[in-house]
Amino acid sequence: MARVKAGAAANPAPPTVQRVRLRFAKRGRLRFLSHRDVARSFERAVRRAGVPVSHSHGFSPHPRLSWVGAAPTGAASEAEYVEMGLTREVDPELVREAMDRALPDGLDVVAAAVATPPALADRIDAARWRLEIRGLDPAEVRSAVERFLAETSVVVTRVTPSGRKEIDVRAAVVTLSVEPQVNGTPADHDPSGAAGSPGSVTDCAILTAVVRLTTPTVRPDDVLGALTVVADLAPPVPVTATRLAQGLLDDGGDLVDPLGAVPATRARPDGS
Helix, strand or coil: CCCCCCCCCCCCCCCCCEEEEEEEEECHHHHHCCHHHHHHHHHHHHHHHCCCECECCCCCCCECEEEECCCCCCCEEEEEEEEEEECCCCCHHHHHHHHHHHCCCCEEEEEEEECCCCCHHHHCCEEEEEEEEECCCHHHHHHHHHHHHCCCCCEEEEEECCEEEEEEHHHHEEEEEEEEEECCEEHHHCCCCCCCCCCCEEEEEEEEEEEECCCCCCCHHHHHHHHHHHHCCCCCCCCEEEEEEEEEECCCCCEECCCCCCCCCCCCCCCC
């Protein structure tokens, strides 16, 4: 057994006295970053920003950063979350500003809060996705969605390093809706409200899906695969996916912000 040098501290790293949760966005070309690339970017940003982050112990200490449900590579997101341990108390807004300045454009820290029980992972059980489907008539996409929602089970097969897995996408999808897009903007966002001003509905449909977190997690490409199963839907160009929100699904189908207070119906008697 290795001996500790006389006078050497058995546990020299300062303890964690505060935890801060950050919500950040992954935008533009940086949506193609893998989760490992994002994690490395944050580790470098912590050093550049001078944030007093706590570190793991041992011969190769690393910043104490905890991640939850990273978006798939290639998907943009407005709602990614990370929790960091700090060695002293700091105003969360100062942490947000420092990290936002230190990270590259496209990794944008948009909110911060002091971590309170329950754990971050226990504050997320669903996500809202936006899928832009180009090259197809919105009416065709809407018909596929109606056929999907009429089913009780729609199974797709995903190829993983450990083999093929069958996933029931219908069981995970809470809501799925479609709207046409006008001149690059969803139709219901047209200030005039007129169907033909300016221009007309293009061959692009916007899908909005609220999906429960399951094991394995249902991803945007699984939703598209399910539409192919029920209606042979085949977009001619890659679909753009953006995660708009994550959180606890409430009775009205909305998602509760993980950085906010936990709904009373979700809180346990111990306050967690």
